[in-house]
Amino acid sequence: MSVLKNKHLIGLEHIPLEDIKKLIDTGFTFREVLDRPIKKVPSLTGKNVVNLFFENSTRTRISFELAEKRLSADVANFTANSSSLSKGESLKDTVQNIYAMKMDCAVIRHPSPGACVQLTKYVDAVIINAGDGTHEHPSQALLDMMSLKEKFKKIKGLKIGIVGDILHSRVALSNIYGLNKMGAKVILCGPPHLIPKGIHELGVKINSDIDEVIEWADALNVLRIQRERMGIGIIPSVREYRNYFGITQERLDSHKKEIVILHPGPMNRGVEIDSSVADGDQAIILDQVLNGVAIRMSILYLLLGPDGGDTN
Amino acid sequence: MINKSTQSILLEGGTLFDPFQNKKRNTSILIENGLIKEVGEITLSKKMKKVDCKGKLISPGFIDIHAHFREPGMEDKETLETGSRAALSGGFTRVCVMPNTNPPLDSPESIRFIIEKTIDMPVKIFPIGAITINQQGIEMAEIGGMVTAGAVAVSDDGLPVQNGQVLRYAFEYAQKYGVPVINHAEDICLKNGGVMNEGSLSTKLGLPGNPDISESVMVHRDLEIADYCGGRIHVPHVSTRRSVDLIRQYKSRGLNVTAEVTPHHIGLTEANLLDYDTNAKVAPPLRSASDREAVIEGLIDGTIDCIATDHAPHTIEDKEMDFINSPCGMIGLESAFGLCHTVMTNAGASSEDVIKWLTKGPATVMGWKMEALQIGQHAEIVIIDTDKKWTFNKSDIKSRSNNSPIVGMEFTGKVISVISGKYSFGILLD
Numbered sequence: 001m002s003v004l005k006n007k008h009l010i011g012l013e014h015i016p017l018e019d020i021k022k023l024i025d026t027g028f029t030f031r032e033v034l035d036r037p038i039k040k041v042p043s044l045t046g047k048n049v050v051n052l053f054f055e056n057s058t059r060t061r062i063s064f065e066l067a068e069k070r071l072s073a074d075v076a077n078f079t080a081n082s083s084s085l086s087k088g089e090s091l092k093d094t095v096q097n098i099y100a101m102k103m104d105c106a107v108i109r110h111p112s113p114g115a116c117v118q119l120t121k122y123v124d125a126v127i128i129n130a131g132d133g134t135h136e137h138p139s140q141a142l143l144d145m146m147s148l149k150e151k152f153k154k155i156k157g158l159k160i161g162i163v164g165d166i167l168h169s170r171v172a173l174s175n176i177y178g179l180n181k182m183g184a185k186v187i188l189c190g191p192p193h194l195i196p197k198g199i200h201e202l203g204v205k206i207n208s209d210i211d212e213v214i215e216w217a218d219a220l221n222v223l224r225i226q227r228e229r230m231g232i233g234i235i236p237s238v239r240e241y242r243n244y245f246g247i248t249q250e251r252l253d254s255h256k257k258e259i260v261i262l263h264p265g266p267m268n269r270g271v272e273i274d275s276s277v278a279d280g281d282q283a284i285i286l287d288q289v290l291n292g293v294a295i296r297m298s299i300l301y302l303l304l305g306p307d308g309g310d311t312n
Numbered sequence: 313m314i315n316k317s318t319q320s321i322l323l324e325g326g327t328l329f330d331p332f333q334n335k336k337r338n339t340s341i342l343i344e345n346g347l348i349k350e351v352g353e354i355t356l357s358k359k360m361k362k363v364d365c366k367g368k369l370i371s372p373g374f375i376d377i378h379a380h381f382r383e384p385g386m387e388d389k390e391t392l393e394t395g396s397r398a399a400l401s402g403g404f405t406r407v408c409v410m411p412n413t414n415p416p417l418d419s420p421e422s423i424r425f426i427i428e429k430t431i432d433m434p435v436k437i438f439p440i441g442a443i444t445i446n447q448q449g450i451e452m453a454e455i456g457g458m459v460t461a462g463a464v465a466v467s468d469d470g471l472p473v474q475n476g477q478v479l480r481y482a483f484e485y486a487q488k489y490g491v492p493v494i495n496h497a498e499d500i501c502l503k504n505g506g507v508m509n510e511g512s513l514s515t516k517l518g519l520p521g522n523p524d525i526s527e528s529v530m531v532h533r534d535l536e537i538a539d540y541c542g543g544r545i546h547v548p549h550v551s552t553r554r555s556v557d558l559i560r561q562y563k564s565r566g567l568n569v570t571a572e573v574t575p576h577h578i579g580l581t582e583a584n585l586l587d588y589d590t591n592a593k594v595a596p597p598l599r600s601a602s603d604r605e606a607v608i609e610g611l612i613d614g615t616i617d618c619i620a621t622d623h624a625p626h627t628i629e630d631k632e633m634d635f636i637n638s639p640c641g642m643i644g645l646e647s648a649f650g651l652c653h654t655v656m657t658n659a660g661a662s663s664e665d666v667i668k669w670l671t672k673g674p675a676t677v678m679g680w681k682m683e684a685l686q687i688g689q690h691a692e693i694v695i696i697d698t699d700k701k702w703t704f705n706k707s708d709i710k711s712r713s714n715n716s717p718i719v720g721m722e723f724t725g726k727v728i729s730v731i732s733g734k735y736s737f738g739i740l741l742d
Contacts, residue, residue: 013516092632112634113518114588121587133636135518173518197521198512 004302008127010116011136012177020142020181026298027146027291033070034294043305044073050103052078052094053130054110059265059289060130060139064107067296071305076101091115095122105304108132126303134168140264141174143295144221145182147288151260152218156183161213163245164223164272165235167194171223171264176202189213190223190245191235210245214252219260222247225272238271249276260284314397314434314710314737319361320344321731321741322354326365326695329664330684331372331672336664341370343691346733351685363729363740365695371667372684373405373435373692373732375674376645377465378494378548378572378620381407381437384425385414390625390712392426395645396433398623398711400737402645403670403727405435405692408678411442412469418442420457427462434735436690438464438678443482443493447471452481459489464678465546467494470595470640472530474500476537483543492546492570492677495534497555498596502526507636509582509597517585519635522597528554535562535569546677547571549622551596553606560615570677572620573607575644576718579651580604584717590631592717594624595640608659611669618673619666621648625713643711647704647718649696653725663698663725693731695740700726 004019012020033041049068053061061077068075078097098106098119105126108116113135116127131137149155160179166172166188176199179186186204188195195206207213214220225241235241242248247261261273261283269275278285323341328351330336342350342360356362381395390398392409399407409426411417417426423439430437441458445451447468455466466486473479473495486493503526508514510521531547535558538545550556550571559571576594581604584592592598610616624641631638653666675682685693703722706714729738 090629090632091634092629110634112636114635117588118590118634133518134520170518173516196515197510197523198515201512202516 007303008116008120009138009299009303010120010127010129012138012141012174012181013136015138017181020145020178023142023295023298023302024146024149026302027142027295030297030301031291031294033297034290040070040072042072043301044068044071047073047104047304048076048102049073049105049107049300050076050078050098050101052098052106052108054080054108055131057109057131059292060109063289063292064130064296066293067300070293071297071300073300076103091118092122095119098123098125105300128299128303131170133170135170136174137170138174139292139296139299140171141178142299143288143292144175144262144264145178146291146295147262147284148219150287150291151284155179158184159187159216159218160184161187161189161217161220162223163189163210163213163220163247165194165225166190166199166223167196168226169223175221176204180204187213187216211251211255214255214259215257217259219262220247221262221264222273224264224266225268227268227271242271246271247273247277249274252277252282258282262288264288313742314400314735315741316734317736318345318734320349320359322356322360322362323365323370323693323695324356324362326368326370328370328685329667331664331668332675332682332684341685341693343693343731346691348685348687348689348691350687365740367697368728369663369696369698371694371696372671372682373694373730374403374649374670375406376404376621376623376648377408377618377674377677379407379409379623379645380412380625380641381409382625383413388627392430392433392437394710394712395623396430396435396437398643398645398709400434400730400732400735401708401710402647403649403694403696403730404645405730405732406438407435408438408440408464410440410467410469412447412471416442416447418445418447418453420454420461423458423461423463435732438462440465440467440494442466443468443473444478449473449475449478452478452485455482455486455491456489459491463491465492465494467548468496470496472496472498472500476533479534480537480541483538483545484541487543490679492544492679494546494548497527497530497534497547499526499529502529507593507597508585509599511582511600513582513585517588524552524554524599524603527552527596528558531555531558535559535567538569539567545569548620549574549577549596550607550610550616551577551599552603556606556610556615560610560613563615570617571615572618572677573611573616574622575619575648575651576642578604578608578611579655580717588635589717590633590635590638591642591715593635593638593640594622594642608655611656612659612661617677619648619652619669620674621645623711625711626715627713631715641715642718643709643713643716646708646710647716649727650702650704650723650725651718651721653698654723657724663696690733691731694727695729695738696725697728698725700724700728702726
């Protein structure tokens with residue numbers, strides 16, 4: 001039996017508050033490991049983990065791989081380009097790969113929302129969602145919350161603005177579920193047509209005025225804007241986006257207040273965030289990267305490790 | 313089991329419901345060599361197989377005006393033969409098949425292929441021809457030639473005719489041949505790649521939403537065109553409250569519009585997608601609880617004329633793909649009566665109403681003048697137990713495919729046996 005309520009980590013929607021807290025707290029424990037000269041513990045010795053990435057990813061894949069290796073798991077990587085998916089490779093084939101490789105755990109990134117849920121129906125291995133289309137990206141939200149806790153010493157009562165293209169963001173959805181459960185207040189800010197229908201039902205407020213949100217918030221989670229959405233009528237132009245939603249140095253300076261800046265990366269410097277902001281004192285973006293490895297160690301350990309996981 | 317026999321069958325002790333005349337009476341029916349021999353008081357003779365229909369409701373065979381039998385071209389999903397068997401087992405004795413085959417049914421030759429291939433099938437099959445060549449929505453197909461060859465309606469099926477002028481031509485031209493024009497009402501731009509109903513649920517699931525207005529905007533356009541230029545417009549698989557309201561409005565103004573709803577749109581909602589069940593991915597998508605209420609109301613108040621299955625078989629590997637790439641459609645012939653009877657009687661309709669939506673309704677849409685159980689007629693008969701409680705199981709599926717999210721649902725009311733000419737199905741006749 002896992003020490004967590006769920007066998008898999010599909011999304012934060014279905015993870016109870018206690019488990020989110022446990023995941024974050026254990027993340028801090030592993031953060032200490034990462035500060036040691038020898039950054040490796042034997043917790044997952046003998047466990048087989050495969051990273052199945054059906055979509056391009058650099059940092060999430062490397063972050064998971066580092067976490068697995070620092071826990072002494074045996075790691076295999078499987079990268080398929082999304083073109084083979086559009087040719088109709090079924091999820092079943094993916095499953096058979098996992099079976100054939102006798103894996104204890106699969107870390108999956110897939111362009112189709114729900115792919116991880118679908119896989120849990122067919123496979124016995126522990127499934128960890130590393131981002132499924134526009135659905136969830138739970139490890140990102142956990143590392144964001146860990147970084148907030150590191151900075152503010154608490155999450156409850158924090159005022160968080162999530163800025164950008166909410167409609168196409170799995171980071172936003174996972175953050176909303178997680179922050180809500182942890183007792184933070186969330187305002188979404190972005191072009192109104194990129195705020196998904198019915199999202200207010202998830203207990204968030206919406207405000208498309210970035211200056212009002214900056215005035216209100218303790219921290220901003222600035223989402224990456226997909227450049228391919230620019231200039232095809234969805235976002236009129238880089239200039240327009242930057243003018244009305246960009247976190248520019250001038251904009252922050254005009255508010256004369258302390259505000260913490262998060263970004264899940266990779267950043268479009270000069271579009272959603274200015275370089276001087278991203279590299280400035282207010283940003284905790286590099287802490288997020290380090291915490292990312294720690295939180296993924298926490299996830300793997302609690303789902304697979306000796307105190308949890310399936311030991312038989 | 314589906315049997316083929318020329319044996320005389322005497323149906324005794326049942327209640328015959330004639331949906332065309334709206335009359336009910338207790339009577340015996342004698343079928344000989346696949347034809348209705350006698351209706352009334354009949355003395356049993358040795359050569360007759362007696363079937364006790366006591367407590368059962370007997371109706372003319374059901375008509376499905378919207379099914380996909382995938383032949384030619386996708387015989388791994390379904391064939392005219394396997395589709396016919398699925399239909400018969402569900403109580404259907406007439407099925408109109410959609411033209412989205414490969415190649416599509418867009419010529420008199422392809423219509424003749426279907427007609428010739430289905431001369432001796434368990435059910436009567438009526439092809440629907442494409443409105444435009446290759447269902448491309450650009451150039452009109454040979455509607456005259458197709459109707460002469462046996463097409464009963466025209467439709468580009470799942471591909472909406474986006475160009476309003478092309479649809480206007482079709483409405484005007486098809487009038488000469490007296491067939492309905494069926495346009496899958498969906499504005500592709502507003503659909504915007506959506507794979508489920510747009511709303512808080514699609515947001516939660518992270519799936520691209522297809523808003524209800526993608527249907528109603530197109531329904532409105534189509535109704536306006538038909539209102540302006542005449543023509544027999546039929547709206548398939550109505551799924552939204554907005555569309556029901558529009559159709560009701562135009563009907564009350566006297567427009568000759570008909571509409572259908574599927575069993576799954578009256579029986580299921582978007583909530584069936586909570587665990588990303590690709591078998592519940594259909595076009596138009598399963599909608600909200602409010603939309604479901606509206607189509608049920610529409611059926612009861614006559615805004616919607618009939619039930620049509622949109623039986624859409626897909627292979628296991630098609631449906632084991634991820635949600636975005638998995639194709640739309642579910643099978644429905646076998647579960648249609650059970651689901652519709654259960655839902656609609658719960659909503660206050662009678663068993664006879666349900667039968668009407670499966671017989672008189674579709675016949676009206678197609679413009680078929682029908683009389684039930686006339687002497688000498690090809691026998692098309694369904695025997696129904698309206699109180700029977702049962703669970704729809706995989707073993708009830710006769711289709712070549714089994715993509716149904718309805719498996720496991722419990723129903724009240726079951727098709728017990730079916731006769732379609734020399735073919736029969738069901739426990740009473742085994």
